[in-house]
Amino acid sequence: MSLVKQFQLDFGDLITQQYAKCIEFSGDLDVSFDEYSQKLLDSLTAIHGELVVKNESSQMITYINGIHNNDLYLAIGLCKGNETAWSEFDNRFNSKIKQYALLYTKNESQSDDIKLGLKGSLFLESPKTGKSKIASFNGRGSLSSWLKVVIFRDVLSSQKESKVSSLDSIVFGIEDESLADDDMKNLEEIVAAGFKQLNQEEKSLLRDYFILKKRENELANRLEVHVSTISRRLKKICDELLNHFNRIADEKYGLDKDQFKELLNQFDQSWQSSITKILG
Structure with a gap:
């Protein structure tokens, strides 16, 4: 069977x-x-x-x-090409697709191009896989949130090809000259919210190790535990913190893990300075 x-x-x-x-x-x-x-x-x-x-x-x-x-x-x-499905899709998501495209491009003409291109990329079969992009949807999240991520990637790809904007202007819809203040404000919100999920003991351990540069054996002696225990604790805290960052980035900005990682890489030194301020 x-x-x-x-x-x-x-x-x-x-x-x-x-x-x-x-x-x-x-x-x-x-x-x-x-x-x-x-x-x-x-x-x-x-x-x-x-x-x-x-x-x-x-x-x-x-x-x-x-x-x-x-x-x-x-x-x-939609995968079967059913006309009623197409009509239902347009009724439910047509305005949202335009809304998401405009959110990431801040340009009416570009958002229209993204919207038109999206339908082709969603429903046409890929020569490589033989499947359409919509076939990968598994219902874990809503179709609306899934489309938002797909559109973000389409915009990102379009921007990379044309080389007319940075990743930051795509995500936050702002001009390059104002990136430092506005983008860091959003990143700081994510970072600060993530650290709020940690208890004082966890934040203290991170501060001692990453800010004060204390060695693991020093921390182990002070806490009267084995060095390997300190290593495990640090890894566990960092893993939990990254999970908090990813969750907040997803819930607040609709960014998946890869998108958030790309965003962090753009401001590597700046957001690490933000963490230094938080840990004191």
Whole structure:
């Protein structure tokens, strides 16, 4: 028995309920129950791992409800070229696409170009993969937030090719001469908010190691622990801090990890100085 058939056998009622809700929300997009089941399974596997099908029904309910199912169903219809799906997509996202493109370019003409180019890049099959970009959507986040990231990347690519603007003007929509103040203000907000998630002991350890340049063995002796313990603590704190930065950048500015990393690289010395101020 195939994995998708086993998935349908074990969780058929849950899948059927969601499938019916999707049709009620978007209409009939010529997406069969089997096609929806396969895409849903692919998404759950990508998010929770291959053993996701081994979960109990109660856990599977949580997992399935965590998927943006209406958006996932629409994406399947778009991949099939269904006209109703195209109409639904335009109704729901046409204005948002223009809004996001304008947000990142601050230029009416450029935003129109990005909007037109986006439809081609979303729905036309890639010669390399044989799949359209929309086929990669897995419903983990909303289609709206996914489109925002795609548009950001399209704008970034366009700017790199034309070499007319820096990454910073794309993200924050400002002219180069005003980057230092405005961009750093936004970055400082992310950094400050991230550090607020740490307790005083964690911030103190970072200050001693990174600002005061104390050696790990010094810190270990003071805290009466092994040097390896200090190393693990520092790594754990830094990992947690980076996770906070990435989460805040995503929630506040819609930037994924790679985009935020590129942004940090543009202001390497400046944002590190900001951290120095925070840790004192």
